[in-house]
Amino acid sequence: MTWLITGGAGYIGAHVVRAMARAGERVVALDDLSAPGSGLARLPEGVPLVTGSVLDRELLDRTITGHQISGVVHLAARKRVGESVESPLLYYRENVHGLTVLLEAAVTARVERFVLSSSAAVYGMPDAQLVTEDTPCLPMNPYGETKLAGEWLVRATGRAHGMATACLRYFNVAGAARPEMADVGVSNVIPTFFEALSKGEPPLIFGDDYPTPDGTCIRDYVHVADLADAHHMAARRLAAQDRPGDLTVNIGTGHGVSVRELARLVAEVTGRTEPAARVVGRRAGDPARVVAAVGRIERELGWTARHEVRDMVESAWQGWCLRISGEFKTPGQST
Incomplete structure (x- = not known):
């Protein structure tokens, strides 16, 4: 298939493409190239890239028919929480309406398998030591709302049209399989630390008065290469099913790292211990602790994370250094 x-x-999508292509799957990438660093240079040789949006129904119909698509892994989405608060209409159009158009095209073409890249943002501020898939979903921002609405839409479509579906709720993604595939945006915590250190400025820690051992927020960080493997394993699971069904799983390590611990590790890996991280006020809506329970994905897919946080920081730093050296390939450059 x-x-x-x-x-x-994009950053995560290209890792998924590489993981699936490396495993012998036939894959086609579709991307509007709007995300920082996205482009043909991220893709393995021989993987077709269709440039365009999931909002373009005619393009989807041509792509699905022309490439004889039999399964979809949907990662295209807006994902910046702050931006979603400022522009909720944009997020609902891109993340929910875009998914609707894609599902309509898939149903029309009788595509029978669909994997949705979801997010731990669907949980909001869970009051739990470990967040299970049964933890109530109470998203706190439009981004999380669109991801939860997307899950509802995918499951309902699967039930109505005989489509096997999977919704993958991943936690904080970091690292890179190769330096040129690193995250070049500055919306995630590790790149923001790198950017501050590169400018000779102190990395910012938002709040140190949380009910955690060192007072800073605790998060579950998962290596993007492990995340890509989880997407492939979910796709393979759906491909092997002889009847429709749905699967919802967390993707994380099950271990938490505090922001202060992460700042120290970044300083150690980069060798830039000065200036020290500076504590500022809390950000509204930041929960004290969000760590995944990973028992279900281990049971259902046989997946466990292989990389430690140090691996994530070291590989991300290699990519950052490649970028600031001017050697990072920009979208449209060939491999």
């Missing part, structure tokens, strides 16, 4: 991977030329 052939899989269409939307958002396939």
